[in-house]
Amino acid sequence: MTKKIAFWIFLLGTLSSAVLFLGLTVDTHRQVAALSHADKLSENVVAGKRAFEKYNCNDCHTILGFGGYYAPDLTKVVQRVGEDGIRYRVKHPELAFANSVRKMPQQHVSEVEIESLVAFFNWVGEIDNGDWPPQDSKKRLSRSEQRLSLGATVSPGAAVFQTKGCMNCHSLHGVGGTFGPVLDTIGRTLTSEQIEQYILNPKSVNPNAKMPPQNGLSDRERDEVAKFLGNLK
Amino acid sequence: MVYTSQKIANWYFSIALFLFVLQVIMGLWLISNYVFTIPQEVVNVFPFATARAMHTNLLVLWMLLAFMGGTYFIVPMETESEIWSPNLAWFQLIALVVTGVVALVGFAFGWTKGRPLLEIPPPLNYMVVVGALVFLFNVGMTMFKARRWTVIQGTLLGGLVFLALLYLAGIPFYRNEVIDWYYWWWVIHLWVEGAWELVTGAIMAFILMRLTGVDRQVVEKWLYVEIGLFMFTGIAGTGHHYYWIGAPKYWLWVGGIFSALEPLPILLMVIDTMNHVRHRHAQIVNPHTWTIAMGCAVFHMIGAGVWGFAHTLPQVNYYTHGSQVTVSHGHLAFFGAYALLNLLVFYFAMPQLKGIEIYKPTRAKLGFWTMCSAMMLMGLTFGIAGVLQSYLERVLGMGYMTAQSYMRLWMGVTLVLGVFFLGGVLITVCDLLSPKAATERLD
Numbered sequence: 001m002t003k004k005i006a007f008w009i010f011l012l013g014t015l016s017s018a019v020l021f022l023g024l025t026v027d028t029h030r031q032v033a034a035l036s037h038a039d040k041l042s043e044n045v046v047a048g049k050r051a052f053e054k055y056n057c058n059d060c061h062t063i064l065g066f067g068g069y070y071a072p073d074l075t076k077v078v079q080r081v082g083e084d085g086i087r088y089r090v091k092h093p094e095l096a097f098a099n100s101v102r103k104m105p106q107q108h109v110s111e112v113e114i115e116s117l118v119a120f121f122n123w124v125g126e127i128d129n130g131d132w133p134p135q136d137s138k139k140r141l142s143r144s145e146q147r148l149s150l151g152a153t154v155s156p157g158a159a160v161f162q163t164k165g166c167m168n169c170h171s172l173h174g175v176g177g178t179f180g181p182v183l184d185t186i187g188r189t190l191t192s193e194q195i196e197q198y199i200l201n202p203k204s205v206n207p208n209a210k211m212p213p214q215n216g217l218s219d220r221e222r223d224e225v226a227k228f229l230g231n232l233k
Numbered sequence: 234m235v236y237t238s239q240k241i242a243n244w245y246f247s248i249a250l251f252l253f254v255l256q257v258i259m260g261l262w263l264i265s266n267y268v269f270t271i272p273q274e275v276v277n278v279f280p281f282a283t284a285r286a287m288h289t290n291l292l293v294l295w296m297l298l299a300f301m302g303g304t305y306f307i308v309p310m311e312t313e314s315e316i317w318s319p320n321l322a323w324f325q326l327i328a329l330v331v332t333g334v335v336a337l338v339g340f341a342f343g344w345t346k347g348r349p350l351l352e353i354p355p356p357l358n359y360m361v362v363v364g365a366l367v368f369l370f371n372v373g374m375t376m377f378k379a380r381r382w383t384v385i386q387g388t389l390l391g392g393l394v395f396l397a398l399l400y401l402a403g404i405p406f407y408r409n410e411v412i413d414w415y416y417w418w419w420v421i422h423l424w425v426e427g428a429w430e431l432v433t434g435a436i437m438a439f440i441l442m443r444l445t446g447v448d449r450q451v452v453e454k455w456l457y458v459e460i461g462l463f464m465f466t467g468i469a470g471t472g473h474h475y476y477w478i479g480a481p482k483y484w485l486w487v488g489g490i491f492s493a494l495e496p497l498p499i500l501l502m503v504i505d506t507m508n509h510v511r512h513r514h515a516q517i518v519n520p521h522t523w524t525i526a527m528g529c530a531v532f533h534m535i536g537a538g539v540w541g542f543a544h545t546l547p548q549v550n551y552y553t554h555g556s557q558v559t560v561s562h563g564h565l566a567f568f569g570a571y572a573l574l575n576l577l578v579f580y581f582a583m584p585q586l587k588g589i590e591i592y593k594p595t596r597a598k599l600g601f602w603t604m605c606s607a608m609m610l611m612g613l614t615f616g617i618a619g620v621l622q623s624y625l626e627r628v629l630g631m632g633y634m635t636a637q638s639y640m641r642l643w644m645g646v647t648l649v650l651g652v653f654f655l656g657g658v659l660i661t662v663c664d665l666l667s668p669k670a671a672t673e674r675l676d
Contacts, residue, residue, distance in 0.1 A: 053347025065555030
């Protein structure tokens with residue numbers, strides 16, 4: 001091989017890759033509007049993005065998988081903790097994470113900014129991004145839920161408890177989140193019916209409840225998980 | 234050393250080394266945040282996010298200063314002339330260091346653009362651009378006046394212009410988060426897997442040629458093939474960051490195929506380095522410099538090539554994306570490809586700039602092997618934590634903090650390894666700042 005041939009390898013290699021890349025960039029711009037629901041990109045959502053950047057949230061949290069790995073991914077945060085869950089955590093991180101081994105800074109985010117953040121997260125959560133992240137995928141978790149409940153020792157309710165995000169806040173026998181109360185013996189204080197009501201509308205059972213209503217569960221899932229928890233005595 | 238204006242490079246290198254130490258200290262603080270519970274009062278004042286912005290920006294700053302210093306060292310030798318304006322080189326160094334210091338202090342007070350790795354806010358952005366333009370103008374004028382063009386300096390200048398242009402993509406505010414990440418990667422990916430590889434290829438070729446005395450025509454021929462492959466796989470390979478951001482599905486194919494080929498040019502670089510050393514015409518006066526060159530090529534292959542390939546396919550990346558696996562890859566790749574490359578330049582140039590032809594390699598070896606072993610093991614411990622996270626959180630659907638509790642042990646081991654790494658860095662930095670001449674010939 002001569003130096004001249006080597007030069008042509010360089011030139012053609014670079015140009016072909018660049019042409020492909022720039023061509024697909026143009027097409028990506030055409031398609032992103034639909035994939036990201038750009039029509040719903042209101043001023044409030046953009047204000048939320050600005051607040052998200054102002055407080056440097058992205059250097060602890062990932063969003064769409066990019067950023068700091070110190071705190072949970074926020075792509076599907078609305079689905080995971082609910083709008084009230086977001087408001088509470090941003091407004092009072094010192095209370096929300098009082099028992100957590102990792103803390104979130106109190107940055108005195110204003111009410112207006114918090115509402116914009118919620119709008120921003122709602123918008124991001126709707127982006128058609130190939131069903132990522134897997135732990136929030138409705139499709140995949142229902143499959144793992146099925147697999148768990150097929151196991152002889154696990155009841156369907158336990159499977160719902162493990163796969164529907166309850167354990168982000170609550171723990172059973174030392175496994176799970178520290179944000180909400182430990183549920184090891186919850187059946188002693190509440191009946192299955194009360195628990196079901198609690199899941200639907202926490203404030204109706206306990207006016208001081210911080211837990212957001214769990215609207216993401218189907219009737220069957222709510223019924224199963226309440227039965228499971230009610231028997232923990 | 235022949236050209237007096239090369240001396241400026243020593244200042245670039247010394248400041249880069251100081252920033253490198255700061256970066257590693259900041260890294261130790263970050264890993265401590267994973268191992269211990271930091272009190273709320275401390276977190277309110279100095280959160281993880283601020284420390285991370287400092288850790289990553291120190292990295293970028295010290296590497297850019299090292300590249301620039303390296304360029305000011307290499308270009309006079311390649312063009313066989315003095316730098317066009319040493320004063321501009323001084324001005325540019327001061328401008329960039331002041332910008333960097335203001336940015337770092339600003340982060341501590343919450344002055345940030347809030348985009349990971351590109352936290353430097355708008356007015357300071359433009360200072361960086363001015364610094365880069367002055368640098369390119371100065372280097373370009375030196376080459377233009379000398380009228381002596383080589384492939385090595387062409388590649389170097391091309392890489393640096395490409396680097397500066399891409400930086401512009403990170404400056405605007407994008408309303409759409411998807412588009413924002415799309416162009417964020419033009420800076421981050423096309424820097425480290427494009428422009429920086431061009432700079433690396435040129436510097437490696439230059440040093441190998443000087444170390445081994447292998448004919449320029451041979452070195453430059455392989456340089457063309459290497460950078461051709463880097464560009465071919467690297468540019469379209471950007472697609473491996475577009476899998477889960479809300480971009481069209483064809484990026485899964487484009488990103489997967491092109492990035493699966495990305496290890497090839499790195500492998501070629503390893504073979505090339507070994508070949509040049511085997512067919513050397515000159516006696517290697519400083520064998521340790523050659524050890525670093527080999528270490529750089531091999532570590533580059535492991536960190537960027539193997540680790541990158543391991544989680545670049547969409548089927549794997551679906552579970553590992555945005556986990557500690559990325560951290561493992563990032564540390565091994567940056568250290569292997571770029572930190573070792575810059576240390577190679579430092580060990581090639583700094584003793585020479587102090588008039589030492591053959592340096593005493595005792596401390597250099599201790600520092601090198603401590604850093605390399607500690608970083609390799611850190612890559613493994615971060616990797617174990619990352620695999621645990623991918624499985625527990627993403628496959629089993631365990632809550633984020635629950636999965637993290639199983640990873641904590643490995644973060645603790647990483648902290649210990651990090652202390653060793655800092656030790657290696659300090660030994661290396663001391664050695665480079667006051668190199669000792671060898672008392673007797675080593676062979």
